[in-house]
Amino acid sequence: MKLTLKIWRQKNAQAKGQMVTYPIDGIDGDMSFLEMMDVLNNGLINKGDDPVVFDHDCREGICGSCSMFINGEAHGPDRLVTTCQLHMRKFKDGDTITIEPFRAAGFPVIKDLMVDRSSFDRIQHAGGFISVNTSGNTQDANAIPIEKANADAAFDAATCIGCGACVASCKNSSAMLFVSAKVSQFALLPQGEIEATDRVLNMVKQMDEEGFGNCTNTGACEVECPKGISLENIARMNREYMAATMKG
Numbered sequence: 001m002k003l004t005l006k007i008w009r010q011k012n013a014q015a016k017g018q019m020v021t022y023p024i025d026g027i028d029g030d031m032s033f034l035e036m037m038d039v040l041n042n043g044l045i046n047k048g049d050d051p052v053v054f055d056h057d058c059r060e061g062i063c064g065s066c067s068m069f070i071n072g073e074a075h076g077p078d079r080l081v082t083t084c085q086l087h088m089r090k091f092k093d094g095d096t097i098t099i100e101p102f103r104a105a106g107f108p109v110i111k112d113l114m115v116d117r118s119s120f121d122r123i124q125h126a127g128g129f130i131s132v133n134t135s136g137n138t139q140d141a142n143a144i145p146i147e148k149a150n151a152d153a154a155f156d157a158a159t160c161i162g163c164g165a166c167v168a169s170c171k172n173s174s175a176m177l178f179v180s181a182k183v184s185q186f187a188l189l190p191q192g193e194i195e196a197t198d199r200v201l202n203m204v205k206q207m208d209e210e211g212f213g214n215c216t217n218t219g220a221c222e223v224e225c226p227k228g229i230s231l232e233n234i235a236r237m238n239r240e241y242m243a244a245t246m247k248g
């Protein structure tokens with residue numbers, strides 16, 4: 001395939017960025033999107049040009065680092081996959097592909113397609129944990145009965161990989177889907193009950209401080225989430241938040 005790539009280039013956080021056009025040839029439909037970017041970068045390096053900076057790590061849909069906005073969609077045109085799992089067969093010969101970073105006040109651009117998502121880490125640090133008794137009397141987790149429906153819903157919430165596609169897809173740059181997944185994975189389990197009140201209050205407070213917008217129930221986050229995290233988690237977090245506010 002021959003393609004035309006239009007890629008956001010930005011030297012650093014302070015620099016003014018711009019779209020730059022790159023023709024590329026010899027792309028196979030079986031390549032992943034990141035392998036296609038590797039081909040582009042090899043060509044740029046061979047010419048002595050600055051390669052396009054983008055985040056990646058696992059390349060198998062687990063780490064959540066490969067955040068790219070491709071043709072106006074977070075992680076591109078496929079559903080329930082990350083950019084590293086997107087294959088070039090989703091495009092056709094002669095296509096023009098627009099590639100931008102995830103854009104949000106809470107995700108400042110570091111360089112080109114790489115953004116700083118440490119705001120998510122700070123939200124996690126604010127409450128995304130449980131305290132476990134490690135004194136030697138630790139209860140075997142398998143001995144704690146949990147309803148199957150709750151265990152399944154907690155597991156589904158825990159599949160959030162923190163990629164930030166929900167934020168990038170939201171017209172308000174809301175992080176509610178991410179935060180609600182992190183709250184829900186504990187709210188549904190007895191292990192999460194002890195810190196439940198502080199957790200939701202502190203995580204929502206941190207989310208607001210990081211500059212993420214409010215949820216207006218548009219639902220773009222759920223559509224673009226590579227892990228299929230459900231909007232039901234946002235409803236659950238709102239209930240948790242209301243209950244915590246009343247207790248406080």
Ligand code: SF4
Pocket residue numbers: 064159160161162163164165166167177178181221224225226227228229
């Ligand atoms: S909720 Fe989905 S889109 Fe948002 S960070 Fe988690 S996995 Fe990514």
Ligand code: FES
Pocket residue numbers: 055056057058059060061062063064065066082083084085
């Ligand atoms: S590189 Fe890890 S999810 Fe894509």
